[in-house]
Amino acid sequence: TQSTRPQRLLNAVQKKATRGDPRSVVKAIDDFCRHKEWAMNVGDEKGCILDSVVSEINPATVLELGTYCGYSTVRIARLLPPHAKLITLEFNPDFAAIARQVIAWAGLEEKVQLVEGASGDWIPKMKEQFGITTFDLVFLDHWKDRYLPDTKLMEECGLLRKGSVLLADNVICPGTPDYLEYIRSSPRYESRYFKSHLEYTKVEDGLEKSVFKG
Numbered sequence: 001t002q003s004t005r006p007q008r009l010l011n012a013v014q015k016k017a018t019r020g021d022p023r024s025v026v027k028a029i030d031d032f033c034r035h036k037e038w039a040m041n042v043g044d045e046k047g048c049i050l051d052s053v054v055s056e057i058n059p060a061t062v063l064e065l066g067t068y069c070g071y072s073t074v075r076i077a078r079l080l081p082p083h084a085k086l087i088t089l090e091f092n093p094d095f096a097a098i099a100r101q102v103i104a105w106a107g108l109e110e111k112v113q114l115v116e117g118a119s120g121d122w123i124p125k126m127k128e129q130f131g132i133t134t135f136d137l138v139f140l141d142h143w144k145d146r147y148l149p150d151t152k153l154m155e156e157c158g159l160l161r162k163g164s165v166l167l168a169d170n171v172i173c174p175g176t177p178d179y180l181e182y183i184r185s186s187p188r189y190e191s192r193y194f195k196s197h198l199e200y201t202k203v204e205d206g207l208e209k210s211v212f213k214g
């Protein structure tokens with residue numbers, strides 16, 4: 001049977017990366033996507049911006065919306081302090097299965113809880129299911145038309161506190177116009193755009209970092 005792109009990406013990790021070495025997993029995926037097959041990982045250029053935001057916040061609790069193959073999950077989790085928790089939501093079971101193996105290859109299972117399901121169903125259950133009060137950082141990288149509804153849902157569920165940071169991928173390409181309009185015009189957020197490029201290309205894209213004011 002034909003393999004899928006996520007399966008071929010996992011094969012590249014298992015062939016090129018060293019078990020237990022997150023940096024080598026990130027490099028193996030970037031090399032695969034740059035030289036073999038493009039895939040919608042945040043990538044190395046935007047990934048450096050992601051790294052700097054994570055290092056600046058040093059979060060104890062992180063929520064990622066849209067795991068895909070686990071590239072940004074590994075990028076974030078490798079920088080987390082010992083008892084920090086990253087919860088990542090992925091509703092495609094095939095992608096979730098690949099991501100679990102990528103996260104395991106990096107040796108980061110202890111820091112990551114991959115939850116198979118839709119953000120809309122799980123955001124309201126974060127407190128009761130995982131004992132989370134609020135998230136220090138949320139990385140949005142799922143369906144682009146879901147950024148805004150899920151942000152409103154997180155507000156309603158009290159998952160954001162004064163100082164919580166939302167970091168959104170692809171605000172230019174493919175674009176998240178309704179989210180950008182909302183977050184940039186809301187008095188409850190301080191937003192800043194980090195100009196970059198669409199992963200592995202010269203096309204403009206960027207990350208929007210928004211701090212919740214409570």
Ligand SMILES: CCNc1ncnc2c1ncn2[C@@H]1O[C@H](/C=C/CNC(=O)c2cc(-c3ccc(F)cc3)cc(O)c2O)[C@@H](O)[C@H]1O
Binds near residue numbers: 141142144170
């Ligand atoms: C239903 C909403 N809730 C969800 N809950 C949990 N997981 C979800 C959800 N939505 C989507 N997902 C998962 O997130 C992932 C989806 C990501 C969508 N991303 C993109 O479309 C995307 C697309 C591009 C892109 C850019 C230019 C192109 F020419 C082609 C593609 C670049 C990116 O960086 C992207 O992130 C998948 O793994 C999907 O199964």
Ligand SMILES: [Mg+2]
Binds near residue numbers: 040041141169
């Ligand atoms: Mg993306």
